[in-house]
Amino acid sequence: MIDIVERYKPSEMMMGKVWNWGSGVSVCSRALVQAVIFALITVASVCLAQEPDSELVQEEDKEMRVSFTAIALTEIPYEKVYYRNGEEFIEIQWRNGMRTFPYSLSKAKVFEVYIDQDDPENPYKLVGKAPLVSGTNKMLYFFAHNASQQKEKLPISLYGIDDSESAFPESSYRFINFTNVPLIVDFNKKRFYVKPHKPTVQKVNLSKLGAFTPFVVRDSKGKVLGGTRLFSHAANREMVLIFKPQKGAKRMDIRYFSD
Numbered sequence: 220m221i222d223i224v225e226r227y228k229p230s231e232m233m234m235g236k237v238w239n240w241g242s243g244v245s246v247c248s249r250a251l252v253q254a255v256i257f258a259l260i261t262v263a264s265v266c267l268a269q270e271p272d273s274e275l276v277q278e279e280d281k282e283m284r285v286s287f288t289a290i291a292l293t294e295i296p297y298e299k300v301y302y303r304n305g306e307e308f309i310e311i312q313w314r315n316g317m318r319t320f321p322y323s324l325s326k327a328k329v330f331e332v333y334i335d336q337d338d339p340e341n342p343y344k345l346v347g348k349a350p351l352v353s354g355t356n357k358m359l360y361f362f363a364h365n366a367s368q369q370k371e372k373l374p375i376s377l378y379g380i381d382d383s384e385s386a387f388p389e390s391s392y393r394f395i396n397f398t399n400v401p402l403i404v405d406f407n408k409k410r411f412y413v414k415p416h417k418p419t420v421q422k423v424n425l426s427k428l429g430a431f432t433p434f435v436v437r438d439s440k441g442k443v444l445g446g447t448r449l450f451s452h453a454a455n456r457e458m459v460l461i462f463k464p465q466k467g468a469k470r471m472d473i474r475y476f477s478d
Contacts, residue, residue, distance in 0.1 A: 292362065293362075293364045295364055308343050317476065318478075346374050346375045352379045360379045361377070362375055387420055392421045392449065394413045399415055403436070405435040433448050459473065460474045462474070
């Protein structure tokens, strides 16, 4: 900077002459350019770091195109339960009173459930098996421990249904009859049959705040077997599972699951 001051007088600077900064300014210019380039590289690196890897996102989306959730209807007497997706054995994490989070079935040809066994060459034992639900990429499987000691039966019973939004939309109720006889349901000012293991969906016009809707279960002769008032709101999907009365009880065993 001393060189610059000596080379140019203030009067010359004020007269609009072309300035030739010489070697002293060249050093400053190079430093400035390097600083700008460094700043640009730093900003670009930060932006790239913040943007998700598009290939990774696409791969994750592909993995979850075929998926399932699960609900345990009975106590499952195993510390860990796995399902198979291609060559992978993935532990199912249960959620009390709720369905599990979604799991991928992108590589599965059939739905198989396993537990650990003490065999280094074959560490997993098959305990449940069911076909994939046809016509859908979103499935819900109900798990139940099979009390039967028949050797030809696997210890875990599996029942799968279509869980897509087209089959089970928002602001609707799905009734599933787990008894062996048809039942009559009074709901939303309608009366309809619910056949065994045949999901019946009823769409309801509900507000965002929600509302109670009376619900009654009857046998084929019209005798009341149970009932209550069900609460839901417009964004919810509600499931009503109907079982035979528990030992010593007279009313049907009715369970509710909300999405």
